[in-house]
Amino acid sequence: MLNFIYWNPVQVVFGHNSITELPKLVPDKAKILMTYGTGSIKKNGVYEQVTQALKGYNLIEFGGIEPNPFYETCLKAVDVCKREKVDFLLAVGGGSVLDATKFIAAAVPFQDGEPWNILSGKAQVTQALPLGAVMTIPATGSEMNCLAVISRAETQEKLHFGTPAVYPKFSVIDPAVTFSLPKKQLVNGIVDAFVHVLEQYVTYPVITPLQDRQAEAILHTIIESAPSVLADRMDYNARANFVWCATQALNGHLSCGVVPDFSTHMIGHELTAFFGLDHAQTLAIVLFGVWQHQIHNKAAKLAQYAERVWGITSGSDLEKAELAIEKTEDFFNAIGMATRLRDYNIGEDGIDKVVKRFIERNITLGENKNITAKEVKEILSSRL
């Protein structure tokens, strides 16, 4: 096991009707900016529940945060915060609203040039406005981590940042508010959470049996709950179990002492930046390319995954690994997730655009730091 530091101070308030707990969580005298997306919370009753719970609080609103939230939109919210002297942010929505709100929180007190520096890595963030969240889409895990991904329309970039300063003070998670989500978003959420776990698990072994089993626990539970989540949209327990999986898939505990590989995310972000694919759609394409490309390096962990999660017990490690890749792609396809670039009409030209960016950035990806622009091209070419 590698040395690690684990710190996650988010207070999770989980369960049916938990939005009514907001008055115990939000600071009494704060000037609150409630951030939200493009309007679904006004249709599914969440807006009503939140504003009802916070009646009498000094609350103003900023709606219209889009999926894969834009830097440009966030800057407008930063202006509102400064003008209105906001001192607490309440994100009500899915990963996009939460990510945007974390960025807004960091950008308000930011003094070190243009706020894009927070994302480009040119500046370190050490302070942020305090924020809380009401989570409405099980997928990204943003409700219990200190990460955020922001896109810039102007330059077609999608970058992430992370700092303990943007951990939500609390996250209210009521699985019942997710009942109204369309199937597409549930499928996205299942794939997103599943891939989060795999990226922390399928690398090379460093003798972490507990972390491995904790990863497998989430994978098993997602596979098991997915049919009910998709078929019976009012099954509270199936939904609650899946939601808790998604939150725990990227809250840091699976990464303790292991070597993660977030190359699928990094390559996937470029597919969103250039072609507007949903985040989970990009993961479902790229993951299998990365795995096939790195199958020899990942064979031991892929074989363990094959055995323990898919019950594949015969064959060499490599044969098990191949079967595990097939099983995982079958699982994604079976729940309605496409896994090829051609499904989105992206061809060689599109791949070249992405590869060019990795040439410009000159970064290496993967747990062995062996994925450069050349390998990105090979990986994506295998996913046409």
Add this chain to the structure above:
Amino acid sequence: MLNFIYWNPVQVVFGHNSITELPKLVPDKAKILMTYGTGSIKKNGVYEQVTQALKGYNLIEFGGIEPNPFYETCLKAVDVCKREKVDFLLAVGGGSVLDATKFIAAAVPFQDGEPWNILSGKAQVTQALPLGAVMTIPATGSEMNCLAVISRAETQEKLHFGTPAVYPKFSVIDPAVTFSLPKKQLVNGIVDAFVHVLEQYVTYPVITPLQDRQAEAILHTIIESAPSVLADRMDYNARANFVWCATQALNGHLSCGVVPDFSTHMIGHELTAFFGLDHAQTLAIVLFGVWQHQIHNKAAKLAQYAERVWGITSGSDLEKAELAIEKTEDFFNAIGMATRLRDYNIGEDGIDKVVKRFIERNITLGENKNITAKEVKEILSSRL
């Protein structure tokens, strides 16, 4: 799944040589009281490592905290804190030192009568001195929770309290410092951690597949690592994996949304209070009494435990449950842990003493609140 609130703000700094990180963790200008036990840290190098790391800090010491720490001892430390205007506590030791330090932290600013009220439940604790920990014995999980158990010599009582105010700000966990522990303490630690998990897992099902698998992950890993932990006392990975299991066994995440049953702990505490048994020794006696007594209520979960942890796949739920109980007791015996009252020369008289206390307290235990003094007598009588 039941509704729940989860909040655990402890920063865990885990790994070899992690004590050297202390200067980044301890507040710069604090007047620190370093608390420790009866001297083992002076033999195994931990005292040296800590004082070396904190050279130049304003550090005073309070040693001599005994196993199952006494209220009377804690009060002496409270006096030191007040006299010396201590504003940060650093616990260096195992669960006893950590628990004592949490109590001291709560008792220093306590104004509501005698500090025993914190334990008797007569008063609520809302503030405490900040504290950090250097953990040296994998067992109680105290390094990552807000619980503490304190004994009172004068009245032969052993009571617990818990409040978010006494979460350690950080816990430094270097598995290598546990190499010098005697076998008895390792056996105690294995049993303590194992029972912590079981008490949150073997109750009645409320559809929590993820939490169940997370519990099983720890149980599997403890069973798997125990032989190496006990046989090869310098095997870092085995030790690190076991240590991480012990910390996670009682850090709150297994209790999310489930119904726990801490009756084994509650009955066990009385065996320590009256007869001085080690905490884990009491758990290893009482657990099987509680399970046999409540086997019909716990059959579903015991059968699941039998199947998934011990590979028992045939028979009725009740038959599987019986076998699981047998397997668990065999496991404890095999690593050298006694599981009967007679092993400590405790007979009917001793049982009566314990039962009398439950009559006086008039409390009911267990996930079904069906264990009164009468059932405590039946449970203990089955463990003679």
